[in-house]
Amino acid sequence: MKGLKGRVACVTGSAQGIGQEICARLAEEGVRVAVIDIRDTSQTVDRCRELGTEAEGFHLDVTKKDQIHQVVQQVFEKWERIDIWVNNAGIFDNTATVDVSEELWDRVSDINYKSMFLCSQAVIPIMEKNQWGRFVNLSSMAGKMAYSEEIAYCSTKAAVLGLTRALAVELGPKGITANAICPGPIETEMLKNTYQHLADINGVTLEEWSTSILKTIPVARFGKPADVAALVAFLASEEAGFINGQAINIDGGLVFY
Numbered sequence: 001m002k003g004l005k006g007r008v009a010c011v012t013g014s015a016q017g018i019g020q021e022i023c024a025r026l027a028e029e030g031v032r033v034a035v036i037d038i039r040d041t042s043q044t045v046d047r048c049r050e051l052g053t054e055a056e057g058f059h060l061d062v063t064k065k066d067q068i069h070q071v072v073q074q075v076f077e078k079w080e081r082i083d084i085w086v087n088n089a090g091i092f093d094n095t096a097t098v099d100v101s102e103e104l105w106d107r108v109s110d111i112n113y114k115s116m117f118l119c120s121q122a123v124i125p126i127m128e129k130n131q132w133g134r135f136v137n138l139s140s141m142a143g144k145m146a147y148s149e150e151i152a153y154c155s156t157k158a159a160v161l162g163l164t165r166a167l168a169v170e171l172g173p174k175g176i177t178a179n180a181i182c183p184g185p186i187e188t189e190m191l192k193n194t195y196q197h198l199a200d201i202n203g204v205t206l207e208e209w210s211t212s213i214l215k216t217i218p219v220a221r222f223g224k225p226a227d228v229a230a231l232v233a234f235l236a237s238e239e240a241g242f243i244n245g246q247a248i249n250i251d252g253g254l255v256f257y
Ligand SMILES: NC(=O)c1ccc[n+]([C@@H]2O[C@H](COP(=O)([O-])OP(=O)(O)OC[C@H]3O[C@@H](n4cnc5c(N)ncnc54)[C@H](O)[C@@H]3O)[C@@H](O)[C@H]2O)c1
Pocket: 012, 013, 014, 015, 016, 017, 018, 019, 036, 037, 038, 039, 060, 061, 062, 063, 088, 089, 090, 091, 092, 111, 138, 139, 140, 141, 182, 183, 184, 185, 186, 187, 188, 189, 190, 191
């Protein structure tokens, strides 16, 4: 992809799953990668380095403003630029509305949504200096559709779309774009745990539950983290500069708006 080689990207929540694959794909494109997570990032860092790029792990809880500013500073000191910021860290929750405690609501909101505001705020001044930047924010098809007993998840993923549009109009004139991605079911630990839970409460096996969902996906397969990573790489590239403020579905044809 054009214009990615030599850039510096930060990817939150990239110890595993979609985030890890985004790092690996950007590494393949010659991007230097800051692998950011509350968990051990060494597996992702090793993968990126094996692909021939520079990579460094950063321990960060994305809900902590002070830590965010420290990590942004450390990345900038290391590579003297930050071009791409992928807000990927997120948690799923399926609790019935009446059972969602205020603490749970705040936790899901802080990780899935407020963190994106805090991270963006910290890195914007660096991007502005170069008059170039790319934000890619992970929403979900749950940001457009509604699912029963997912009030916290659906609300926060919809909020990501509003945040992304606000960034897009404010930063567009400065050469910085912001776009959101709305994945359907992607084969990761998060999906497996979710489906196991749903299978349990519906009294079926994990395989039976997965098969029933699969039947609803027009392309007849689940998404892979690499599908999402390819879209992120494109949105981060030079050629995607006219795409701004969008909420792009990547779901095999499940959602049409
Ligand atoms: N897997 C799917 O089907 C799917 C579908 C739609 C959207 N998404 C979204 O994609 C993103 C990645 O999902 P995934 O399936 O790879 O999930 P995952 O659970 O496999 O990975 C999420 C990562 O985020 C990290 N994380 C969680 N809280 C954090 C915090 N406070 N600070 C820093 N890191 C933190 C975790 O340690 C983990 O490494 C999430 O935002 C998720 O909502 C996933």
